[in-house]
Amino acid sequence: MTSTGSAHLLTAILQSLQAPAGRNTNIRTIVNNTAVTLSRLTNPLNVSLLTTQSLAAPAIWNNPSPLSASQAVFDIFRLSTQERARESNRALSLNEWIDAVVTGADARVPRWKHALVSSGILAAFEADDARLPFTTRTNLEAHLLEVVNFHFEFSTSGIETHACILAISNAYRLLSEDSRYMLNYPALTGALLPAMFLSPEGYQTGDFLRQIDRSVPIGQQKMAVVPSFSLKDFLTHPFVANMGALAKLAATSMASSGETETINGALSVLATYSRSLVSIWRETGLSTLPDDATISHDPVQTNTAQLWHVLKSSLFSAVVVLESIVRILLQSHQIARNNEVHTFASQILCILRDFYFITHRTNPAAFGTYMFVYHACVDIVMSNPAQAESLAAQLAPIQDQIPAGTIPAHPTDILRDLYFLNTLEYLVISCSPRFCTTIVSPSLTPYLTSPSITPILREPFESAHSLMLAMIGCPQLVESSYKILPGYIESVFAAYPLFLSTRQFRLAMASLIKFTSPPTALSGIQRDLPDIILEMLCARIEAADSRYPVKAYKPPSSVPADATPDGSAPAAAEPQAEEEFTERDVCILSMLDSLPFMEEAALERWLDIAAGYVGKTTKGDSREALRGRFWDVISGELDVGRSQLAIPWWSEGGREVVLGISA
Template sequence: MPADRLLTTVLRAYHDVPNPVETDKIFGTTTTLLTNLNNPLNLSLLTSHFLTARSIWQAPDGLRTCLRIISVYNTAAIHVRKNELENANNSRVGIPVGSGVSSEDWARAIAKGADDRSSRWQHTLVLTGVLMGMEGDDRRSLSWSLRSMLERAVTTAANLALHNPQESGPLGRGAVVLALTYAVPLLSDSAKQLLNGNVLLPAIIEAMLGDEGFQHGDFISSILRDITPGKIISWRTNSHSVTRLQILENRPLTQNMGPLSRLVPFAVQHTTDPNIVLQAQKDLLGFTAGLLDKWTHCPLSAIDLSVEAAALSLETLQGPHLRLWQLFKKIMYAVVASLQPMVGRCLLDPYMRNDAIAPTVAAQTLHTLRNLSFISTRQGAGSFQVYEFTYLTSLDIITRYPDACVSFLQDTQPPPTSNVVPSPTIQALSLFYLNTAEHLPFSLPTPACENLIITPATAYLSPTTSWLSSPANMPPSSLTLELFESAHSSVLSALSCPQHSPLAASLIPFYIDALLSSFPSRISPRQFRLAFRTVMQITSPPFPISASEPELSETLLEILRFRAASASTQPLPPPPNEPAAAAAVGVGGAKKEGGEAGPVSEQSALVLAIIDALPHLPLHAVEEWLTRAAESMNAVADPAMREVARRRFWDVLVSGEMDVERGAVGVAWWGTNGGREMVLFGRPRAAAAAGGGEEFLMSGALLETGREGSRL
């Protein structure tokens, strides 16, 4: 059909009632006409009628229709440019390929068609499609002046549409946001500066969380009606809730959530009114709070990761359940990526970094991350750089304000532990609480530290908390180990603060008892040594507790030495959940030398803990405990494990872990008090002191025949 007759036909079809089948044909025909019409006036006419077509806009399919508009003009622009290049390279005189209209004339004609008959947000779609087709993927189809004019037209149309939210409506605002996710990467810096962040940021947050985005988490509520309870939970793949999930995933904004979340930092940076940024943060907080509440009431939230394979049908596990968690992760990434620039601005904006606003921003950010903890704690999903920056920066800010720290911990304190296994969601919230509390003891008064950190954390260390030790026929919860480790870290963090020394003096005996009760069944040798070493640092100078309880450090070592004498000598299996990187790192974070890598038993781990404590003992006790540590080391039955302890002993003496005064004591003990013989040859203390029948010789002395070489 000739182009003119086809144009008449499609213009007539624009006025028909909406029909999905005919609408698809209309889009295809319009793309063809945009590529083949050779009269710029007809191109303008087609665009003008296309943006007001009843068959398309009377009942649009949300942002899918808007995306198709962008796609139509993007595709047409690519073909127009391709045809232009082919015609230029064709030396034969003949009929030109396509319409024969140049790229510049075509772009101007399309821009003229975006007239006053249609809305500004529709203009944004058309102009974005033209810009993408002509200049995307490093195509340089337009002159510099025309491209600059096109870029300014995109930003002007976007600003005007967002300035009139009532006229644009939710669809129009979402369409502008969708168009800008494609257009902004192509805009020059000067054109980007024209975008109004004050109207753009609220539109982005609305689009992200609204019906065209994450639907305010309402998709969770529909799952409840479609789950079949029983010993094995079934969630049919043809149910309404699964269909809704599929539709949500296929929406343009959801599929384009990565570029959308990258648009948020730009909008935050260009928002001149800080109150708009604060409101956007409140919107994210409200969304995540609703998401957490809806998930808590969903039966799937009660299934721990460790038992999912047994509790869910195979169809559910590999189908809708997997799709649901992929959507949850996408939500978390988008929200955290949106929070990061807001927290970053809190460091620079004088209005947001003052003492009235900064703690509120930090606390709300932490509340938002806490609401997402049921996602971030699942298989380490929160281990990415943007999350770490947002989380740690918020902690740095809130630690400057003791009242804000107390208020946050009071608002998020987990429920008291009991013998009933809490739900995975409660465990995730508790884990977030303990991980956060670990950073706050220095900012808290001692009573608050005891009530808000010590009491909740010690509940997870107590052997009476039976749910932490799962029955033999049940696998442990996926967060059991992390909760236990976080509780230890929180207690040690509180004990390490000098201001809480009175609290530490009464707590350390209980903590050491819990530590010994947990080893080796619930805590690895590396973790045990690190915890005991930290306690020894706390009980030694210059910490105040060393003055009020001068004998505490030696008492703890005595407990450990007597425990080692009767401990098991069987090799311990490597901890399954301990990262390989952690296993390759020694106490204090130093890389293991050859002596620390090797088999370990309960007995040798206790001996290694004694050796680790030597650099932190009071000066008067160093020599005595060097001898006792050597005796305990020689009592290790297994030669390979004894060699591990010997090399660690040597490392403590020569690696600089001891300060100058303790190092001098160590040198004297090694050279003149029998230390060398005890460590290298395993001689008893009395034999080493008496020389063991051997005389001490200076280095280089002449020896009688048959005697060993020089020794020190």
């Protein structure tokens, strides 16, 4: 390009940068034109001039979103450097050109804008950093770290800090190991997490839900309380669009810091966000909308499926940070010595409780990071019985808000109960009898006594059964367990097969025999409890239907989980096998499942009874399945003492009874 042409082009660009920003201003066009012009300039003074003007241009910075302006400036220097690096035959060498750009970011330009220049140049060499001279790279990295460390240490909010976060998040993966070592990680964590979850440029402490709710169309009209909220525009916010990279940077920063104060600050931010998010979600009408409901007509029609994508992204980002914290808790001897690890683990489980209305839709079993965080924290808390009971009290339904003995009306409250029931199944072994009587029993009783085929109530119902079995198996709860046992046994028989799944019924029967057979504490109160339960099972076998298979309960099809934070899709859940057993078959299978737990003195009698039921089965498929299960039990599931009874029994006539062969 001739000097005259270059001068005309520079003049035109400078005029466009100085023009006041208006509704018709196209920032992307300004960015592209400025980047191309900057890359073609060969006079160092002109390069510095255009750099200075870009960092103060009204057309860019008079923007309702200062962070979007920062993103635009970052893009100018990244794109111009990429363009300049592709052409080596210039009067001005690449190194001289970079020096001229850096010179343009002089003392008249706020220091935080310097970070955008340095990170933009560094980011341009992500694909091929060999062309950037070592000395130049070192100077750029040192300058960037000097600026961001200063702002992270003395300011944790505002455009200055947010611009520095934008700069370091784009350049961090390109920094040398020595430069990364110089980064102030505690200060970075303290600035980064509030920016991600609490700031207007991030997830806004969940307030975006309230704005969406106000914009939900009613029929063909829209509520005109506030201007319509655009979910599409929200997703283009620099922090929201780059949340995956920010979450990984936050996790790295947390791991590199590992200080108790930093962990406290991080958990405080996540707790504030999760509490606010679930509170706003509960108070709005968004939770009741179907997945294809329109939530915005202007400017682009969006639906609740896209909203769930945003919510899941916020969950994934939070869990990535929590994983880093959990790893610190497991590895830090200092935190363990200070006895803070149990408190931190409890806080994490409370945060996960508030996120559960999102987690429930994401197939958590396929989300490995979430499962690691959850189970690791449960294990940590269980190692301290006092902390376990304290956590259980925090997770328990609030009696002032939901009357004792009733099922909440709001779906979000039901899901919180479900999280409580699932978690308490692990913690109940550490809870006192008084706590279980006053807190646990009132929480699970409504679900046990009011079975429902409604999908949202089915899971709490089965979780309540699992928790009840866990309570019955706790030695410290033997007195209270004995009192509630008769009612619970009746509820199990009454709930199957309409409300209780086959798997849950078989598990309940086997567990009841296990917990009431010697040498358990319950057997010391009433030794014949197993015989009573099995006699009830025999009566059910005689009355049960033997013609038609039990209708298999299939949970409602869940919304497919979005990609996990590492970019891969969660593994698909295994399809549920079709149940072909009749009600009579299931009751017999339950008796067979119980054989390994029976007292040796009673085993032989119940072997005869169970074998008789199997031998009398006439339906072909059922007969083969029952015979196979009987053989599996006596050949591989009995301990040594019971095997010494079962093997002679089998060879002395038991086999013929099972096969239905007349003596």
